[in-house]
Amino acid sequence: MKKITFLLYFIPLFSFSQIDLGPVLTSGLDDAQKFASSYLNPGFNAVAFNLSNGWYSSAKAKGLGSFEIAIIGNVSFTSSSQQSFELNTNDYNFLQFSDGSSIKNVANVLGENDPNINAMVVYTDDNGNQQSVGFELPQGLSKNGINFVPSAMLQANVGLIFGTEAIIRALPEFSTSDSKARFYGFGLKNEFTNWIPGAEILPIKIAGIVNYSNFVGRFGLDETPLVTGEGQRINTRLDTWAFDLILSTNLPVINFYAGGGYVTANSRYALEGEYEITTGPNSGEVIVDPIRGTTNIDGFRATLGTRLSLGVFKLFADYSFQEFNTVSVGMGFGI
Numbered sequence: 001m002k003k004i005t006f007l008l009y010f011i012p013l014f015s016f017s018q019i020d021l022g023p024v025l026t027s028g029l030d031d032a033q034k035f036a037s038s039y040l041n042p043g044f045n046a047v048a049f050n051l052s053n054g055w056y057s058s059a060k061a062k063g064l065g066s067f068e069i070a071i072i073g074n075v076s077f078t079s080s081s082q083q084s085f086e087l088n089t090n091d092y093n094f095l096q097f098s099d100g101s102s103i104k105n106v107a108n109v110l111g112e113n114d115p116n117i118n119a120m121v122v123y124t125d126d127n128g129n130q131q132s133v134g135f136e137l138p139q140g141l142s143k144n145g146i147n148f149v150p151s152a153m154l155q156a157n158v159g160l161i162f163g164t165e166a167i168i169r170a171l172p173e174f175s176t177s178d179s180k181a182r183f184y185g186f187g188l189k190n191e192f193t194n195w196i197p198g199a200e201i202l203p204i205k206i207a208g209i210v211n212y213s214n215f216v217g218r219f220g221l222d223e224t225p226l227v228t229g230e231g232q233r234i235n236t237r238l239d240t241w242a243f244d245l246i247l248s249t250n251l252p253v254i255n256f257y258a259g260g261g262y263v264t265a266n267s268r269y270a271l272e273g274e275y276e277i278t279t280g281p282n283s284g285e286v287i288v289d290p291i292r293g294t295t296n297i298d299g300f301r302a303t304l305g306t307r308l309s310l311g312v313f314k315l316f317a318d319y320s321f322q323e324f325n326t327v328s329v330g331m332g333f334g335i
Contacts, residue, residue, distance in 0.1 A: 025277070026281075027095045030092075035095070036269075037293050039109055041267070042082060043109035043149075046324045048240045048265035049323055050326055053328045054155075054330060055187055055209060056246055059205035060248065064159050069333060070331060070332025070334075071154060073328070078149065078324060085108050088102060089102045089103070096122050097119055112140060118134060120132045153183065155332075168186050169184070170183065176220075179220050182217075183214070183216075190207060191206070208245055210243050213242075215238045220232070230274045242262070245260055254307070254309075257303075258303065263299055268293070270292045271290055304318060
């Protein structure tokens with residue numbers, strides 16, 4: 001088996017968490033699938049909420065042909081309760097804790113096992129003798145002192161007709177000899193201040209916005225002694241939609257904005273390639289494309305922020321209250 005180099009955030013602000021799922025795979029497909037789902041899904045949830053942020057800093061729509069280009073960074077914070085899951089060995093076929101306990105909170109991809117948690121695969125061999133294979137459960141981002149999930153991207157806003165504004169954000173494709181990742185997103189904002197009687201005389205703007213984000217990654221895996229094979233990799237895809245209602249002030253220099261909305265996402269991942277199990281109850285078996293999983297994510301959020309306009313230069317920052325609370329900051333220029 002190899003260690004998963006699992007990309008949770010995007011170029012240039014990204015970090016890697018080394019994840020060793022090989023020993024869990026030795027306990028069989030059912031155990032590995034169950035563990036992988038509980039371990040990986042919180043990371044997808046955090047990324048989904050992260051990518052849905054920083055799309056707006058005003059309810060005011062740009063005029064036809066006006067534009068703004070910005071660099072935006074998001075940081076989503078992870079609490080201790082979001083960094084672990086309860087593992088009950090009674091739900092597994094062969095996986096047990098080395099100390100004999102049956103239930104423990106263990107780290108997911110966002111967390112840390114401190115101290116290390118030792119587990120083992122317990123099985124009966126062909127001669128009727130009980131055998132075991134011991135290993136440490138994998139760590140997550142918090143092991144490296146990282147209790148947040150960041151992202152960074154380029155974004156362009158262009159004014160269209162009828163109070164509509166188009167938004168595009170993306171990063172160039174990132175690739176190495178065995179890994180590849182890409183990210184893009186698009187959105188539409190529509191200001192409807194003038195639709196509300198009397199609102200046009202107030203120093204406020206009101207708008208609605210919808211945005212979509214897509215992240216696709218393929219990451220090579222590092223070998224471990226327990227599982228060998230060829231073409232081992234993990235493929236991931238995350239599709240996120242967000243819908244928000246925005247209210248902002250309409251002043252010359254400093255403005256404030258607030259938003260409320262709903263985030264929904266779908267993630268898919270697959271452990272692909274050939275995996276030859278060298279120990280455990282399935283020793284000698286070659287498994288092809290052993291693990292696949294999906295998860296659906298949704299939740300409400302509220303955002304508060306401020307924007308500073310200095311001629312063509314713009315600075316903004318906001319904070320979103322959601323499942324993974326997120327700070328967004330941006331710097332751009334436009335007319």
